[in-house]
Structures are given as C-alpha cells and as structure tokens.
Ligand SMILES: Nc1ncnc2c1ncn2[C@@H]1O[C@H](COP(=O)(O)OP(=O)(O)OC[C@H]2O[C@@H]([n+]3cccc(C(=O)O)c3)[C@H](O)[C@@H]2O)[C@@H](O)[C@H]1O
Ligand SMILES: Nc1ncnc2c1ncn2[C@@H]1O[C@H](COP(=O)(O)OP(=O)(O)OP(=O)(O)O)[C@@H](O)[C@H]1O
C-alpha cells in the first residue's frame with residue numbers, strides 16, 4: 118500500500134483579513150514541508166475566514182479572494198514550497214449559470230482549491246449548502262457539481278467541503294464510485310456542546326460509506342458568535358479513530374497513512390447526484406511506509422465543564438483581539454455572573470488587561486463589595502470602586518422615581534458609567550447576562566445589558582454555578598489560587614436593586630426554570646407537551662409568556678459565544694412583534 122504523509126493545519130482564519138490568512142498559509146505550509154508532508158490541508162474558506170456572511174455578496178471581496186489565491190500559489194512556489202500540494206478554502210464564483218437556481222454566472226461560491234508548482238491546479242465549489250440553524254448558505258452561494266480527485270504518490274484523494282459529508286449521498290457516495298483511496302473534508306464546523314460526539318459518529322459512518330479513510334479537518338478560533346473547536350479527526354474505513362486533534366488549539370497534525378493504490382482511471386464515469394469527476398494528476402512515485410510512521414495520536418478528552426469553559430474563553434479572546442482591543446471592562450457586583458465573566462476574561466486576555474468596577478448603591482450589601490474585592494485580589498485584575506449614590510440621588514431629586522423605575526435607574530447608571538469609562542479608557546465592556554436571564558427578560562434594557570460582548574449569554578444559570586465550581590477546582594489541581602470567592606458561589610443570587618431582593622422573588626428556582634427553558638427553547642417543545650411531561654402548568658405558562666415577550670430585549674443584547682444547539686442568535690429567529698401566545 119502506498120503511504121502518504123499528510124499535514125492538517127487546524128488553524129484560525131480571520132474573517133476579512135485575506136493577506137493575513139495568506140501569510141498564515143505560507144507559514145504553516147513551511148512547517149508542513151519541514152515535517153516531510155506530501156499534502157497539506159487548510160480549513161473551509163481559509164483565505165477569507167468563515168463565515169463571511171454578506172461579504173460574499175460584495176464583488177470586490179470575491180475578486181480579492183480569487184486574486185489572492187492565484188498570488189498565493191505563485192508565492193508558495195517562490196518561497197520554495199511549490200512541490201507540496203496545498204488544499205484550502207477560498208471564496209470564488211461560478212463560471213456559468215446554475216440551472217434551476219435563477220443565479221447567473223459569477224454568483225459567489227464556497228470553494229476549495231489545490232495549489233501546486235505555482236498554479237491553481239484544481240478548483241471546486243461546495244456541493245451541499247447548509248441552510249438551517251446558524252447557517253444560511255443558500256442566501257450567498259450557488260452549489261458546485263464536481264468531484265475533485267487528486268492523484269498523488271499513487272493514491273486518489275477525493276475532496277469535500279464540510280456540509281458535503283453531513284448530507285447523504287453527494288461527494289461521499291461519489292468518492293466510493295470514483296474508487297478514492299482517501300476522502301479529505303475541510304471544515305468550518307462551529308462548536309456546540311456535545312457536537313463532538315455527533316461529528317465522530319458522522320465521520321465514522323461516512324468513512325464506511327466512502328469505503329476509505331476519511332480525514333476531517335476543522336478550524337479553531339471564533340468569529341462573532343461562533344466558536345470553532347478544531348477536534349479534527351482521521352477515521353479509517355472500518356471505523357477506527359486514528360487521529361483526534363486537540364480542541365480549541367491551533368495545531369499542525371502530521372500523520373502517515375497507508376492507503377489503497379489508485380486504480381486505472383475509468384473514463385466517462387457517471388457519479389451520483391450529478392457530480393462530475395475531475396481528476397488532477399500531481400504525479401509522484403508511490404511511497405512505502407516510513408520506518409517510523411508518525412501520528413499525533415488521539416488528544417485527551419476533557420470534562421463537559423472544561424470544554425465549555427474553554428469555548429467561552431476562546432470566544433472572548435477572539436472577539437477582543439480580532440476587533441483590535443487589548444482590554445475589557447466589567448461591572449463586578451460580587452455575584453456569580455460577573456465573577457465568572459471576570460474569570461473567563463482573565464483566562465482569555467490576562468489579568469492585567471481586565472478592568473473591573475464595583476459600583477455600590479445604598480442597597481449593595483457589604484458582602485457583595487467584599488466578594489468583588491476578594492475576586493480582584495485573587496486574580497490580580499485591575500479593580501476600583503465608584504459609588505453610584507451621588508448620581509442616583511441627583512436623578513431621584515430631579516425625577517422622583519419609584520418602584521421599578523427606581524430599581525432600573527441603578528442598573529442604568531451602572532451601564533452609563535461603564536460606557537463612559539469604556540470611551541475614556543478604551544476598554545470594551547463585557548455584558549454579564551446569562552441565558553436564563555436573557556430567556557425571561559430578567560435584565561434592565563440599557564442597564565446591565567450594555568456591552569460589546571456577552572461571554573455567558575448562552576449559559577444557563579445552573580451551568581454558571583457548575584462552571585464556577587469547575588474553574589476553582591481546576592485552579593486547585595494546578596496548584597493556583599481559585600479565582601472565585603466561595604461566598605460568591607454559595608450565596609443566593611440577587612440583583613440588589615431593593616432591600617433584601619433575591620432572584621427567586623420574581624423567578625422560579627433556577628434549576629426548575631432552566632429545565633423548563635431547556636424544553637421550550639432547545640427542545641422546541643410546545644406548552645402542552647411540557648405540561649404533559651409533569652411540570653406545573655402555572656410555572657410553564659409563566660415561563661413561556663416571559664420568554665415570548667422578551668424577544669425585544671434579546672435582539673438588543675450584545676453578541677456572545679454560542680455553546681448550545683440553540684443559542685439566542687441566528688439559531689432562533691422569532692418575530693419581535695408577535696401576538697402568538699400559545700407556546
Ligand atoms: N415589545 C417591546 N419592544 C420594545 N420595547 C419594549 C417592548 N416591550 C416593552 N418594552 C420597553 O422595555 C422597557 C422595559 O424594560 P426594562 O426597562 O428593562 O424594565 P423591566 O423589564 O420592566 O424590568 C427589569 C427587570 O429585570 C430585573 N433585573 C434588572 C437588573 C438586573 C437583574 C439581574 O438580576 O440580573 C434583574 C428587574 O428586577 C426587573 O424585574 C420599557 O421602556 C418598555 O417600554
Ligand atoms: N454593585 C455593583 N457593582 C458593580 N456592578 C454591579 C453591581 N451591581 C450590579 N452590577 C452589574 O450588573 C450586573 C447585573 O447584576 P445583578 O446583581 O443585578 O444580577 P446578577 O444577574 O445576579 O449578576 P451577578 O451574579 O453578577 O451579581 C452584574 O453582573 C454587574 O455587572
């Protein structure tokens with residue numbers, strides 16, 4: 118069996134920064150060449166970043182991507198890397214009208230290309246376009262209808278792009294029909310908790326269907342609400358997992374694979390789904406297995422809490438850095454939400470870049486102030502106290518507010534204060550709202566909901582507690598000081614906007630609330646189904662009503678990292694003005 122040494126660049130492309138991404142391709146290709154690879158692969162839309170959203174509809178952006186691709190091929194050759202074939206994603210356009218789509222020639226396509234010896238030797242477009250959940254690729258792209266097969270060193274390698282392997286048939290079946298010895302899929306597959314198990318099952322099944330090993334290369338990093346966890350996989354046709362990349366970390370995975378020898382090409386082969394075979398012969402003798410085959414092996418798997426926490430850190434770091442900021446600002450109340458956000462921020466960008474303000478009012482308890490100061494002491498982040506009492510008194514004197522208006526004023530003064538410091542000092546504000554609060558509208562519009570990015574907006578309150586406990590335990594395991602004061606974790610959550618207020622005055626107990634939310638939001642179960650499952654009809658009616666009437670607040674909330682199958686963002690698009698009240 119001929120051997121191929123593959124290099125999988127599990128890396129982080131930046132949306133819109135084509136020249137940076139091209140530099141990255143050169144840098145990682147150099148390392149792949151030094152490791153003796155015969156083929157190096159990069160993720161879906163590597164050159165432009167993923168997802169590009171409506172940038173795909175800008176002709177200038179599509180042309181910049183296409184031009185950069187050609188220049189990259191030339192540059193790789195100039196830099197002595199031309200002999201190593203490079204597979205990467207780029208934004209392209211269709212050469213001809215797409216039948217039955219109503220889309221003319223020149224429409225954008227989610228493409229991949231093969232670069233070799235200074236030239237673009239093969240190009241093709243994604244065949245299946247995802248159009249559900251966070252994806253709406255039909256809005257942007259027209260599909261491709263080609264199966265690209267590279268022949269190199271006596272092996273036929275069929276190529277696919279992400280959704281191509283999520284749908285039955287298509288390039289997976291076509292790879293088998295074309296007699297491929299390897300199926301290589303490049304991906305931009307966003308993180309969701311538990312999606313790693315789904316991907317592993319999928320990749321294993323598709324390898325069996327293709328009848329050959331399947332290489333699944335995913336990107337890492339984050340783009341706005343989406344996080345990319347890497348977790349690249351190599352599975353053989355019998356379902357054995359040969360390689361599993363690390364999660365959330367950039368990594369060059371080098372591996373030797375013994376693969377079936379390519380057969381004589383069959384002319385005029387008809388492939389399923391109307392795919393047309395385009396074979397590119399890159400040459401090279403069949404190579405024997407090296408005396409010491411290399412493999413990165415299988416990266417260790419971590420607990421759910423560790424994985425989710427890492428996802429939140431990845432999303433926060435990427436948002437801050439990619440938007441050109443160095444530092445963040447957080448209102449630190451002594452409560453668990455802002456404490457967890459502060460811990461995430463410290464892990465993402467370093468304590469020296471995290472600025473926190475305690476903003477006590479007359480209702481703030483001494484323990485809250487102490488807990489906030491204690492977290493600052495433990496982590497070493499920048500901490501100051503600014504009382505909102507004088508501003509509050511000035512408003513009250515002018516407006517004479519009462520009840521909810523008086524309560525919300527405190528939250529709004531804090532929001533204004535944070536934005537003022539953000540303007541003055543250049544930090545971006547992190548919003549501390551969690552998914553349970555966002556679900557039921559338990560936050561003050563233009564108050565505690567201000568901010569640029571909400572690191573825990575997709576995390577239910579019950580999970581917030583688990584993550585805080587996990588982070589502290591992790592610190593102990595590493596021999597470090599746990600960042601979050603124990604009292605912050607153990608005390609009952611309170612907004613402290615009036616005397617002795619606790620969240621359970623207005624909301625069901627968080628465990629119950631989160632269970633009902635999980636059924637209604639994630640599970641899309643109707644009110645009657647949830648009641649039939651044994652939940653108190655009064656609680657269910659209340660929760661459903663709160664969720665339905667809080668859409669306007671969620672739409673005004675900052676973006677934040679998606680970790681669930683259904684985040685409040687593109688995953689769940691409901692009308693704001695909506696008189697349907699039956700769950
Ligand atoms: N459909 C719609 N489209 C656009 N705007 C709409 C609207 N419905 C109401 N509004 C407007 O929204 C405003 C009412 O919302 P808002 O001012 O936020 O006030 P509201 O939602 O009435 O009150 C805030 C709630 O959040 C709780 N809270 C506040 C702060 C922190 C925490 C915490 O523990 O984390 C909890 C607080 O105890 C209270 O229960 C009004 O101006 C109203 O006119
Ligand atoms: N005294 C305070 N000092 C600084 N920030 C505050 C203060 N009180 C509230 N905040 C800010 O407003 C957010 C909402 O806080 P609140 O205490 O009302 O509810 P919470 O959702 O329980 O949050 P937390 O668990 O962080 O206290 C806090 O996360 C924090 O960012």
Ligand SMILES: NC(=O)CC[C@H](N)C(=O)O
Pocket residue numbers: 161247252278279280281283304305306307
């Ligand atoms: N980029 C894509 O095509 C992603 C779609 C795919 N179903 C995934 O979530 O991984």
